[in-house]
Amino acid sequence: MSYGAARTFAATFKYLGIDAEPVPAGDEKTLELASRHTSGEECLPARVTLGNFLKITEEPGFDPSKAAFFMPTSEGPCRLGQYAPFMRFAFKDMGYDDLMILSPSSKDGYGDFGGLLESFVKLGWMGIVGSDALRKMLYKYRPYENEPGTVDEVYRKSLEDFSEVLEDRDIPLKKKLAALTFSLERARTGFRVVPVDWEKERLLIGVIGEIFCRMSTFSNQDLIRKLEGLGGQAWLSDISEWIWYTNEEEGDKLSLYNRKFSLDMITLMMKKYVQHKYEKKLLAPLEEEFAGLEEPHNVNEILKRSLYYLPSRGAKGEMTLSAGKAVYLYDKGVDGIIDISPFTCMNGVVAEAVYPEISRDHDDIPIRIFYFDGSTTNLENDLEIFMELARNYNRRKKKLRLKNQTV
Numbered sequence: 038m039s040y041g042a043a044r045t046f047a048a049t050f051k052y053l054g055i056d057a058e059p060v061p062a063g064d065e066k067t068l069e070l071a072s073r074h075t076s077g078e079e080c081l082p083a084r085v086t087l088g089n090f091l092k093i094t095e096e097p098g099f100d101p102s103k104a105a106f107f108m109p110t111s112e113g114p115c116r117l118g119q120y121a122p123f124m125r126f127a128f129k130d131m132g133y134d135d136l137m138i139l140s141p142s143s144k145d146g147y148g149d150f151g152g153l154l155e156s157f158v159k160l161g162w163m164g165i166v167g168s169d170a171l172r173k174m175l176y177k178y179r180p181y182e183n184e185p186g187t188v189d190e191v192y193r194k195s196l197e198d199f200s201e202v203l204e205d206r207d208i209p210l211k212k213k214l215a216a217l218t219f220s221l222e223r224a225r226t227g228f229r230v231v232p233v234d235w236e237k238e239r240l241l242i243g244v245i246g247e248i249f250c251r252m253s254t255f256s257n258q259d260l261i262r263k264l265e266g267l268g269g270q271a272w273l274s275d276i277s278e279w280i281w282y283t284n285e286e287e288g289d290k291l292s293l294y295n296r297k298f299s300l301d302m303i304t305l306m307m308k309k310y311v312q313h314k315y316e317k318k319l320l321a322p323l324e325e326e327f328a329g330l331e332e333p334h335n336v337n338e339i340l341k342r343s344l345y346y347l348p349s350r351g352a353k354g355e356m357t358l359s360a361g362k363a364v365y366l367y368d369k370g371v372d373g374i375i376d377i378s379p380f381t382c383m384n385g386v387v388a389e390a391v392y393p394e395i396s397r398d399h400d401d402i403p404i405r406i407f408y409f410d411g412s413t414t415n416l417e418n419d420l421e422i423f424m425e426l427a428r429n430y431n432r433r434k435k436k437l438r439l440k441n442q443t444v
């Protein structure tokens with residue numbers, strides 16, 4: 038998870054009366070601690086998450102009986118479903134038998150949350166939408182700033198403001214949406230007053246791939262900042278895209294099992310309706326800002342584009358999203374596409390197999406996958422070569438981009 042999303046989830050927990058903090062950022066120590074419990078064959082996100090949790094256990098005064106780690110899970114072939122059981126083993130090895138790993142699952146109707154479920158789901162969703170939007174503002178403005186660091190600072194303050202509103206228990210749930218929308222309006226003002234030069238030449242690069250690795254700056258060696266240093270502007274796929282996809286999957290499953298007209302389907306439709314409503318309201322102040330960088334109105338706009346390459350009915354998870362999003366980004370006029378994936382992740386491996394065909398079918402747009410395994414590589418060299426290809430493509434491309442700079 039990105040720092041922004043983790044911060045807003047922590048705020049959600051705080052609103053519900055549970056003290057919470059985002060895990061610390063990854064560093065050398067993260068991998069060193071994780072390596073005491075791993076064989077090296079685990080996914081990089083598993084090692085980074087475990088290592089960061091372990092860093093907390095090393096903090097002075099850490100009391101396992103008063104701590105819990107939040108580690109969402111999922112079903113299916115992806116190894117994410119194994120993270121929580123794997124971590125329980127690791128903590129058991131350390132003698133922390135009772136250390137709680139809060140791992141809500143759709144299997145038991147998210148029973149871990151008890152009566153807090155409705156508030157958690159609503160606030161958690163607002164947090165995801167808000168943190169996605171602020172990150173998008175960061176990546177829109179930062180490549181054009183006149184003074185390095187100013188946009189990072191506005192982002193940090195805006196995220197803090199948004200999270201403080203989210204966790205403020207004096208603002209009741211029914212007034213949260215309006216208060217958070219107002220916070221995003223303040224953020225917009227903050228970004229707009231940063232001195233920038235929109236005339237700087239920048240190549241727009243779509244960034245897709247495995248959700249954790251593409252969001253975790255430690256795991257991907259801060260690829261986006263390096264890309265910006267080489268004249269790029271990143272358009273990173275949101276976290277909310279994954280939530281829309283899981284909704285779609287749930288609907289497909291219900292239809293498949295003849296439950297198209299069931300209570301579960303009605304619940305799902307209502308959930309989607311509420312999520313859309315919240316998203317629309319929250320993002321209204323930023324609509325003009327994101328002109329030319331619009332996310333699809335519906336995840337099916339992505340899935341229909343992956344149909345020929347990795348159809349969502351057969352190829353599940355991020356691989357189908359990555360293939361479809363690559364085509365979507367091409368349609369929006371980006372100059373190149375980067376996929377960030379952990380080494381050995383099947384999603385990346387499968388998507389990589391179809392990228393050459395996607396590129397051929399779309400004017401040979403450069404698409405390059407970057408794998409990460411926790412070791413440092415000379416990323417800059419490879420990025421420089423990629424940017425040269427993107428520059429060449431930019432000169433001859435047929436799909437033009439709608440310039441989005443405003444104010």
Ligand code: SF4
Nearest residue numbers: 080115116117379382
């Ligand atoms: S998507 Fe890949 S890296 Fe991420 S948890 Fe699943 S298998 Fe591991």
